[in-house]
Amino acid sequence: MTTATDTRSALQVELESRGSVVLEGITKRYGDQIAVDELSLEVQPGEFISFLGPSGCGKTTTLRMIAGFEHPDAGDIRISGHSVLSSPSYRRDVNTVFQAYALFPHLSVAENVAYGLQQKRTPKSEVRERVSQSLDLVQMRRFADRKPTQLSGGQQQRVALARALVNRPAVLLLDEPLGALDRQLREEMQLELKLLQSRLGITFVFVTHDQGEALSMSDRIAIMRAGRIEQLADADTVYARPASAYVAAFVGxxxxxxxxxxxxxxxxxxxxxxxxxxxxxxxxxxxxxxxxxxxxxxxxxxxxxxxxxxxxxxxxxxxxxxxxxxxxxxxxxxxxxxxxxxxxxxxxxxxxxxxxxxxxxxxxxxxxxxxxxxxxxxxxxxxxxxxx
Structure with a gap:
């Protein structure tokens, strides 16, 4: 018999785990090629974690499996305490921001941000409120009526973030979202992203090959090599006490x-x-x-x-x-x-x-x-x- 105390405890545990990501021995093969090799990792709710490594190390494949765009050949993925292996991408409590922002050019900034909510048949009044809140978060409300072609690269990136955040995901996945920006703007956006994540408390899982991005923003960094994590630690540890020559050569x-x-x-x-x-x-x-x-x-x-x-x-x-x-x-x-x-x-x-x-x-x-x-x-x- 389940008591009210048991129910409250279960609910409390679920709320406390919202935003956690657990990977248990996930493996992904493409023919004879192993892209991700029995990778295990626990991401805490509200953590900013980065996958760092060169092309082909498995970082983007790992992100795509968390998002639901790829299915692991082995292992389990749990988000907010629940296995999501049988859940399609649109039913997972995550949103993804890509390097290519994929904004609809014929829609205004506000309409781009509202699109996902409208597809879910969210009431119009709630859509307006949530769109305004999301645009405020990225300081883009004054551009709400502009088209994407009227925006700079950094402004388009902010709109892509607002579009992901408007759905209030437990986990935000970012696949090299700053790669298309010039160096100065990229450094500015690194600061803004970290401040935004700290303010919202949402779990960020970030993929990059840029060591500067990972070092400046992350709570922890997973250095990847050949589909496995070579070292998982905070920026100071990775830089000052690399676990291998590979990590030492890659970071700095x-x-x-x-x-x-x-x-x-x-x-x-x-x-x-x-x-x-x-x-x-x-x-x-x-x-x-x-x-x-x-x-x-x-x-x-x-x-x-x-x-x-x-x-x-x-x-x-x-x-x-x-x-x-x-x-x-x-x-x-x-x-x-x-x-x-x-x-x-x-x-x-x-x-x-x-x-x-x-x-x-x-x-x-x-x-x-x-x-x-x-x-x-x-x-x-x-x-x-x-x-x-």
């Missing part, structure tokens, strides 16, 4: 040095000297790689062009490139015949150096990350940011 820029494991696993011996870490240790492997971020390297002119500096975590080289990046100066240093090193210093404290100068680069041991040898690092050079 890294300089990788390949060599043999030395000093009981606390260092890597390379052709350019010993790279010692204060915080990492390798075991069970003969070969490893050390990673150092460009912003953690000091650079100075030197007259000593000896091949092997005596101190660990220091190398000699010749400057082959200098770039002004606004608030940062970037230096490209050649080490020997094959390896290059990227160094970045804040512009106010950056040394005045010229191409051809002999330089000394050094860094602290607590800025060295050690990993088992991984194909994610290109032997003998720095890793450029992966592209989609």
């Amino acid at each position: 820029q890294q300089n990788f040095f390949v060599g043999s494991v030395a000093e009981g696993g606390a260092a890597v011996s390379t052709p350019h000297g010993i790279l010692r870490s204060a915080d990492a240790r390798l075991s069970g492997t003969a070969n490893g790689e050390a990673a150092v971020r460009p912003e953690n390297i000091r650079i100075s002119a030197t007259t000593d062009v000896g091949a092997a500096p005596a101190a660990a975590n220091s190398v000699h080289g010749h400057l082959i490139g200098v770039s002004h990046l606004g608030d940062t100066m970037q230096y490209l240093v050649r080490l020997g015949d094959e390896q290059s090193l990227i160094v970045r210093r804040p512009t106010p404290e950056a040394p005045k150096l010229s191409v051809g100068d002999a330089v000394l680069c050094d860094w602290r041991s607590d800025h060295v990350l050690l990993f088992p040898r991984d194909d994610a690092a290109e032997e003998g050079g720095y890793i450029p940011p992966p592209t989609a």
